[in-house]
Amino acid sequence: MARTRLTPERETELYAAVLDLLREVGYDALTMDAIAARTHSSKATLYRQWGSKPELVVRAMRDNKPVGPGQMDTGSLRGDLHAMVSRSDDCKMEQDSALMRGLLHAVHDNPDLHQALRELLVEPEMNGLAELMRRAVDRGEIAADNPALDFVPHMLVGAVVARQLIEDRSIDRSFLLSYLDAVVLPALGL
Structure with a gap:
């Protein structure tokens, strides 16, 4: 389908309104x-x-996440992961988590939503995360054969989901930064 050109400001305004409505009424x-x-x-x-x-x-x-993990490059894996988490404040993090929980529930009944999420949000994020990990391997921070490399996305998503389920608490930067240092980085040998 051909897209006409909207100004970036108008597109951002429209996306913000869509997310506000989504928060108000659900998918x-x-x-x-x-x-x-x-x-x-x-x-x-x-x-x-x-x-x-x-x-x-x-x-x-996607527009709500203007910087993907592949664009993080602080020179170290820990720095990249911390920068990835630190790019969002606690309030935005909770709003994004709540939106994703709602969308994940709606995915079960809507294959078009599932496909759009995979193609436009999940796959680009996973590709960016894979690029971030490749750079860490290239720098010698992680062994290329480390079996935990395949599970980094699972660990990250798991942290976001588990906090709400296990502790009945919202996700926040402090928790995620501690989780990275205590779980993800040690699993990768750092």
């Missing part, structure tokens, strides 16, 4: 009519620009 109750009304756009424009509700929602989520 299943979110409609393109509501998005059009909130953003003072026509539904035709939204469909022409993004094609579907799943793509618009996931692109809004």
